Amino acid sequence: MSDLLVQASSEEEMLSAGEIFARDLNPSDVVALCGQLGAGKTHFSKGIVSGLGAVEPVTSPTFSLVNEYRTGRLPVFHFDFYRLEEASELVTIGWDDYLEEDGVVIVEWADKFQELLPEETIWLDLSIRENGVHEITRQ
Numbered sequence: 239m240s241d242l243l244v245q246a247s248s249e250e251e252m253l254s255a256g257e258i259f260a261r262d263l264n265p266s267d268v269v270a271l272c273g274q275l276g277a278g279k280t281h282f283s284k285g286i287v288s289g290l291g292a293v294e295p296v297t298s299p300t301f302s303l304v305n306e307y308r309t310g311r312l313p314v315f316h317f318d319f320y321r322l323e324e325a326s327e328l329v330t331i332g333w334d335d336y337l338e339e340d341g342v343v344i345v346e347w348a349d350k351f352q353e354l355l356p357e358e359t360i361w362l363d364l365s366i367r368e369n370g371v372h373e374i375t376r377q
């Protein structure tokens with residue numbers, strides 16, 4: 239079963255959806271974002287980071303694998319598994335340590351390495367409807 243969480247028809251609406259979602263986040267929460275290229279995973283993540291009060295500019299971690307934001311209510315560790323080829327690469331950069339920190343972990347393309355995500359992970363699916371509206375459902 240999945241619940242419709244958000245319908246956003248602009249970049250700005252996606253950012254504010256992330257900001258609202260961030261209000262309920264707690265230390266050690268892990269948010270997995272799945273969905274097609276361009277579904278809005280990075281924009282929703284930007285909203286979460288700004289909703290938690292971080293002031294650093296947010297960029298896509300597609301190439302860096304992880305970006306860290308430590309100026310808000312909770313630290314945020316924003317991952318993107320899109321270019322990740324092996325789980326061992328993630329272990330090398332300290333995946334387990336990130337999970338143990340009292341921060342929020344966000345993972346774009348988390349379904350590529352689903353087995354790495356803790357059991358209590360919040361799984362969200364992003365998709366684009368035929369009318370162009372971006373939708374987020376919670377699994």
Ligand SMILES: Nc1ncnc2c1ncn2[C@@H]1O[C@H](COP(=O)(O)OP(=O)(O)OP(=O)(O)O)[C@@H](O)[C@H]1O
Nearest residue numbers: 246247248249252274275276277278279280281372
């Ligand atoms: N709700 C929305 N309505 C309209 N456009 C949106 C919405 N959300 C994001 N966009 C636009 O879609 C494009 C892709 O957004 P974004 O980079 O956040 O997607 P993504 O899922 O992270 O993509 P990728 O799979 O490449 O990581 C951007 O140009 C962004 O401005």
Ligand SMILES: [Mg+2]
Nearest residue numbers: 279280298346
């Ligand atoms: Mg992205």
